[in-house]
Amino acid sequence: MARHRGRGIASINYPVGMNLGGDPSQALVHSNPSGKFTVALSSIDLGQGMKSVTRQICAETLGVPVEDVYVDTADSDTGPHCMGSFASRGTHRVGNAVMAAAKEARGVMMEAAAEELEVNAADLETDGRGNIHVKGAPHRSISTKDVAIAAQFKQGKTISGRGIFLVPLSNVDPETGEMSPATCYAHACLVAEVEVDDETGEVAMVRMDSAYELGRALNPRLVEQQLVGGAWMGISHALYETPEPVYPDPAHGPRDFVEYLMPGPGDICPHDIAVLERPAADGPFGAKGPGEMCANPVLPAVANAIFNAVGVRIDDLPITPEKVLRAIKAQGGARPQARR
Amino acid sequence: MLELRKDLFADERDDNLKEIGKGTQRQDMLGHVTGTSTYFDDHKLQGMLHLKVVRSTHAHARLRRIDTTEAEHSPGVRRIVRGADVPRNLNTLLSLINFGKDDEPSLAVDKVRYKGEPIVAIVADSPREAYEAMAKVRVDYEPLPTVFDVEEALKPGAPVVNETYPKNTFTYYDVYDHQKLRFGDVERGLAGADHVLEQRYQMSPIEHAPTETNGSIAAPDTNGRYVVYTSTQALFFSVDTCAKILDVPSNTFHFIGGTVGGGFGGKVDTLTEPLCILAAMLTGRPVRYVLGREEEMQYGPPRGAERIYIKDGVMRDGRIVARKVRAYFDSGAYTRLSSYAAVKCAAHLPGPYTIPNVYGDIYCVFTNRTPATAMRGFGVTAVDFAIECQMDKLAHLVGMDPMEFRILNAYRDGDMKAHRREAKNTALIECVQIAAEKAKWPLREEFKRASSRQGGGGDRAVVPSTPRETRPQPATASQQRTSYDRAPAASREPPPPASSPPPAPPRPPAAPSHGATRFSSVFGTRRR
Numbered sequence: 001m002a003r004h005r006g007r008g009i010a011s012i013n014y015p016v017g018m019n020l021g022g023d024p025s026q027a028l029v030h031s032n033p034s035g036k037f038t039v040a041l042s043s044i045d046l047g048q049g050m051k052s053v054t055r056q057i058c059a060e061t062l063g064v065p066v067e068d069v070y071v072d073t074a075d076s077d078t079g080p081h082c083m084g085s086f087a088s089r090g091t092h093r094v095g096n097a098v099m100a101a102a103k104e105a106r107g108v109m110m111e112a113a114a115e116e117l118e119v120n121a122a123d124l125e126t127d128g129r130g131n132i133h134v135k136g137a138p139h140r141s142i143s144t145k146d147v148a149i150a151a152q153f154k155q156g157k158t159i160s161g162r163g164i165f166l167v168p169l170s171n172v173d174p175e176t177g178e179m180s181p182a183t184c185y186a187h188a189c190l191v192a193e194v195e196v197d198d199e200t201g202e203v204a205m206v207r208m209d210s211a212y213e214l215g216r217a218l219n220p221r222l223v224e225q226q227l228v229g230g231a232w233m234g235i236s237h238a239l240y241e242t243p244e245p246v247y248p249d250p251a252h253g254p255r256d257f258v259e260y261l262m263p264g265p266g267d268i269c270p271h272d273i274a275v276l277e278r279p280a281a282d283g284p285f286g287a288k289g290p291g292e293m294c295a296n297p298v299l300p301a302v303a304n305a306i307f308n309a310v311g312v313r314i315d316d317l318p319i320t321p322e323k324v325l326r327a328i329k330a331q332g333g334a335r336p337q338a339r340r
Numbered sequence: 341m342l343e344l345r346k347d348l349f350a351d352e353r354d355d356n357l358k359e360i361g362k363g364t365q366r367q368d369m370l371g372h373v374t375g376t377s378t379y380f381d382d383h384k385l386q387g388m389l390h391l392k393v394v395r396s397t398h399a400h401a402r403l404r405r406i407d408t409t410e411a412e413h414s415p416g417v418r419r420i421v422r423g424a425d426v427p428r429n430l431n432t433l434l435s436l437i438n439f440g441k442d443d444e445p446s447l448a449v450d451k452v453r454y455k456g457e458p459i460v461a462i463v464a465d466s467p468r469e470a471y472e473a474m475a476k477v478r479v480d481y482e483p484l485p486t487v488f489d490v491e492e493a494l495k496p497g498a499p500v501v502n503e504t505y506p507k508n509t510f511t512y513y514d515v516y517d518h519q520k521l522r523f524g525d526v527e528r529g530l531a532g533a534d535h536v537l538e539q540r541y542q543m544s545p546i547e548h549a550p551t552e553t554n555g556s557i558a559a560p561d562t563n564g565r566y567v568v569y570t571s572t573q574a575l576f577f578s579v580d581t582c583a584k585i586l587d588v589p590s591n592t593f594h595f596i597g598g599t600v601g602g603g604f605g606g607k608v609d610t611l612t613e614p615l616c617i618l619a620a621m622l623t624g625r626p627v628r629y630v631l632g633r634e635e636e637m638q639y640g641p642p643r644g645a646e647r648i649y650i651k652d653g654v655m656r657d658g659r660i661v662a663r664k665v666r667a668y669f670d671s672g673a674y675t676r677l678s679s680y681a682a683v684k685c686a687a688h689l690p691g692p693y694t695i696p697n698v699y700g701d702i703y704c705v706f707t708n709r710t711p712a713t714a715m716r717g718f719g720v721t722a723v724d725f726a727i728e729c730q731m732d733k734l735a736h737l738v739g740m741d742p743m744e745f746r747i748l749n750a751y752r753d754g755d756m757k758a759h760r761r762e763a764k765n766t767a768l769i770e771c772v773q774i775a776a777e778k779a780k781w782p783l784r785e786e787f788k789r790a791s792s793r794q795g796g797g798g799d800r801a802v803v804p805s806t807p808r809e810t811r812p813q814p815a816t817a818s819q820q821r822t823s824y825d826r827a828p829a830a831s832r833e834p835p836p837p838a839s840s841p842p843p844a845p846p847r848p849p850a851a852p853s854h855g856a857t858r859f860s861s862v863f864g865t866r867r868r
Contacts, residue, residue, distance in 0.1 A: 007779070010728035011746045011772050013692035014720060020680050021437025042575045045368065046603040052366040060359040071367060074597030076579050084574020085600075086608055086714055128358035172683060174513035176806065177521035177700065178760040181687035187767045189746075189775035211774035213767035216353070217344060221363035224342040233604075233716065242544040243642050248489040248670075250399065250455070250709055255634040260547060273342045274774045278349040278767045278792075285360045286353060292716045299721065300728030304742070307732065315729060316542040317722075340741075340781065 001199040004336050005206065008304025011189040014293030015182030016280070018087040022169040025089075026080035027097040029058060029105045030160035035130070035148035037062060037105070039071040042079030043094045048291055049222040050090045054098045056218055057284050061102035062109070063126025064144055080162075088289035091218065092184070095284035096165035104161030109144065112151040112159065116142050184280035186288040187213040190231070192301035196309040198334040201325030203239055203306060205269035210297070213276035215288035220275065227273050227294045234298025235269075236262050239319050311335030348770055368599065377599040380569040383557050385626035389418055391619050392470040393629075394460045394477045395639060396452035399488075399708040400499065401481035403450055408460060411476040416469030419623050420477075421461040423449035426618060427587035432675050433609060436580055441511075443504035444674035444711070446585060446614050452481075453501055453673035454710050456639030463619045463627060490647055490668035490705040501673055501706040510671065510679040510704035515812055521665075521686040521700035523758040524804035529662025529697030533653025535737050539730055541650070543722030545670070546643040547636075548715060552601025554640055555630030556612045558620040566617055567594045573607040581610040582617055593617070605714035609641055609676055644678055644712025645670040646722040650730045653697075658740045658748050662697040663690040667723065669704045672711035678704045681719035687759045688720050691727040692768045693749040694800055698758040743776050744787045754797025762801065766792040 017023050028040040039058050045051045051071040059066040073079065082094060106126075113132040114121035117140060125135050126144075133141035151157040170180035193206040208231060217223045240261040243253050254260035279286020299317065307313050311334060312327035328334055346355065355361065371377035408420045423429050423445055430442040448459050460477055464470035485499040492498060493508040500506050509517040530536055556570040572578040575595050583590040600607060616629040631640055646669050653662035667685060671678035682702040689700045717724070735745035747769050755763040769792045776783050 007781075008732065009742055009746075009772075009775070009781075010724070010731075011692065011750075011768055011775075012724050012728065013751075013766075013768060014717070015684070015687065018680070018684070020434070020439060020683060044573055044575060044597045044600055044603075046573060046600045049366055051368055052364065055367050056359045056362070056364060060357055063358075066359050066364055074575055076575055076593065076595040079575070081576050082574075084572075084577050084608060085603065086573055086605060087718065172513075172519075172686075174515060175520060175522065175809065175811065176760065177519065177523075177686045177758075179683075179687055180761055181684065181759060184765055185692075187692065187771045189768070189771040191775050191779035191781060209775055209779035211345075211771040211778065213771050216360070218360050219363055220342060220344060220361065222366070227342070230716070237546060237721070241546050241549075243547045243637055244545045244645070244709075247542075247544045247645055248707070250488055253638050254547075255637055257549075257633070260549065260637060262549065271341075272778055274345050274778055275342060276345050276348050276767060276770055276774060277353060278765060278770075279353050280765055285357065292718070292720075296717050296721050296724045297728070299725040300732070303725070303729050304732040313729070313733070315539060315726075317544050317725065 003195050003197050004309040004334055005193060005195050006305045006309025006337065007191055007193045007340055008301045008308055009189065009191045010297040010300035010304065012293060012297045013185045013187045014088065014296065016092045016184050016186060016289040017089040017167060017182055019167055019170050019181055022166060023083055023089065023093060024164060024166040025082040025093040025097045027094065027101040027163045028080055029098065029101040030158065031105065031148050033148050033152045035068065035144035037064065037069045039069065039098055040079050041071065041073045041082060041094065042076055043082040043090065044074050044085040046085050048090065048226060049219065050085065050094065052222060053091050053218050054094055057095045057098050058102045061099050062106050063128055065128065065130055068130060088291040088293065090291065091287050091289045092283055093165050095287060097163040099163065099284045100165065101161040101163030104163065105159055108157055108159045109147055112155055112157050113142050113147045115155060116147060116150050183282050184215065184288050186215065186290065186293050188293060188297050190297035190301045192298065192305045194302060194305040194309055196306055196324065198310055198328050201321035201328065203319060203324060205235055205267065207269050208271040210271065211274040211276060212290065212294065213278055214290045215280040215283045216277045216286040217275050218285060218287050223275060223290055224273070226290045228271060230294025231271055231298050232263065232268055234295035235302065237295060237317065238299040238302040242318055308337045308340065311337055345774060379552060379598045379601055380557060380571050381555060381630060383569045385557065385559050388626040388628055389463050389465060389619065389623060390467045390470050391461050391463050391616060391627050391629035392467065392474055393458040394462065394474050396448065396455055396457040396459055398452060398481050398483055399455040400484040400486045401452050402484060403448060403452060403459070404480040404482050406460060407478040411462065411473040414469065414473035414476050416465040417462060417473045418465065419463040419619060421447065421463065421615060421619055421622065423447040425622065426585065428585050431581065431585050433581060433677060434680060436577065440675050440679050441504050443502055454708050456710060461615050461619065463623055486708040488707050488709060490670050490707060493705050493707050501708055505706055508706045510675060517703065519682045519686045519702040521689055521698060521758060522806050524697035525807055526662045526664045526697040526699035530651065530653040530664065533661050534656045535654050536651065537733060537737060538649065538651040539733065541648045541726035541729065543646040543725060545645045545712065546715060548602065548604040548606030550602025550604065550606060553631040553633060553636040554607055554611045556616045557626060557628045558613070558617040559626035560620055560624055561594060565592055565594055566620055567596065568613060568617060569596050569598065570613055571600055571607050572597055572610065573600060573603040577608065578610040578613050582613050585614040586618060604716050605718060606640060609713050611640065639710055641676060641711050641713035643715035644672065648723055648726040650726055652730060652734060654734050654738055656738055658738050658745050660693060660695045660734065660749050663695050664699040665689055667702045669702065670709070670712060671704050671706055672709045673706060674711040676711045676713045678712050684719035685723050688723060689758055691724065692751050694751045694755040696804055743772055743781055743783055746772050747787045747790050752792050752796030755800040756803055760803055763796065768792065
């Protein structure tokens, strides 16, 4: 009777966005007379950070500080249409719509500034700190606040912009499945190390090392939150969760968090993550979407690590101690594979 | 610990940006950490009523009689809502994009198809009074044979779960009972392989387990409109689904989402809003409908189970030459979104690898269980589990290191993918290399030097010749639009009298009806 360690790997890719009927999102951006911008969306922030990421995209595109942008979401009267927050589409689709709207608003802002400074708009640039100045002549400068006041009360211009990003409908060929399901793909590879108790069948996570390629980490801390949390969900899917523990028999379904198994704080493990950025041609600043795919490599990596540890293949999820123990007994004991 | 590997693909990026790439604090952080962020359920409205749903106790049964007489006289009950009260009591979510047939009632009328299916809704002054009235509803069931296994459901003579799809499978393109993927000659590939490995994988259902359960609050607003506070993940999906089911123009509603207390795909189904708004229309009062934890866990839609068979042909040198996949998505009693997951799954095959012969048959199967829906990694998570376990077994079979085996077979820029689009912007090889580096997993030099940007295209860019199959005649004439507005069994029963005369739902005379015509406000009238 012993505990055996093993390592397993998995590598995956993941499509960004859905495409079954076309996949659009819209955004509106406008400035108030103080040069503070509002982004109006009907899109939903699920906690993943949609508001924060679109805010950074808008600020970068406008050339103003992030503090000067506020993102308002989730209102069907004020926010233009969005398909919804699913399919890892938020950053890519909504981000692109916000970028388009911010570009249009920036155009008006620069024209208004040009009129105030009596120069050509093409000769102006933003400093990202709330000022617009003549290229190569920082002293010939005007604040975005003064531009907004002038646009509103003097020039009669609306510093605003409309944006839409649409991935058009791709028909699926019924015979071959030929289709354009996505415009870009995120990638990942994950190594899981586990410890398997051949007396109880229990699997303990030891550590994970991973590399995720996401196009561009627009906000690395939000990316980290997604990847760490998503990998926990992967552990949970691999080893614990199901509302139908004896599927396909629907009996014995859990009714609350006492009966529904999930890993507790003591069941998770250190996770060392590398983020790669290969920009997507059509992503906002190259971004793809880290949302969904971060859980996916964990499930097979854990299953493969269990094989490496004790020599049994569990092909039915979740990999419960009962399944591991039965498989070990069926093969006459643990058979650790080559340590790697 | 997160490390940004700026050294990779640096030539493809402009890193000289001001706001992008910074770990700026979240806009909503202060609200979250001080407990002041607003959720849909933070709206306690004056005179708000509470809606609870009486659910089927059988997985499959004919409804002989639904007797609500005693419940109507239960203290605090304002209204009992039945299937006949729902203007369009049959819907399927993806009808918004003209995909699939209406197959699911808001409230069951003639038959229940899964345990927990809503039958009547009680609207009462308090949750407690609603629960007490629920206990007084008498439902006379005639149990029917059930089927819970996806492969059993496809056998001749299996109980018909959902009469809209009598073969217990979703109908693709009016012709097929599954989604196909055909690329190259998989049988020839298998015949020429040094090893063939066929395996079966099973993903069980999974609960989204959000901290905040599904729910909504609907209230009559001025000018005949209704304001709806909701936990939805897809605001306009919910708006338009409600407009269709309640047969009113979409601008009847002002939907306000909030901070969502956990979505993961479980809040795309517009589960509570239609009944909640209907109850507000029928009573003229604000109504709150929130799932309890047991309802969320057992009758709220889960990630669906998937059964996946993979048959691979591999050469001694590690090249995979054929991959044949047959997968069954357990949709439960109704379609919801599983039909789409099967398409997404087909597009995902054979995983991030370049394999010259790929074949997929993906079935969306109906069984007598809670309808499944989207969840993180929809259509892909389970197939990735299957593919990556299979990859490990294949590497073992040919005696290769599993990391090197993946790099050998990885797709690269310029390769032709099985859904017949060129691979671009790929980075699988680099992910494997960096993960190996982090895990101190030794790779041989040639695999360390491999690149996603080299070695692709050429012969690998070609769509291989693919055997043609004979196409069957369409089983039904064109894609069905809703064939009946109100369920026949329900329309025979007069709706129970309301405790107070309800205000009529607003119906501007010029507005077109939203029902059987194609969806309007979102997608125009385009047909697939």
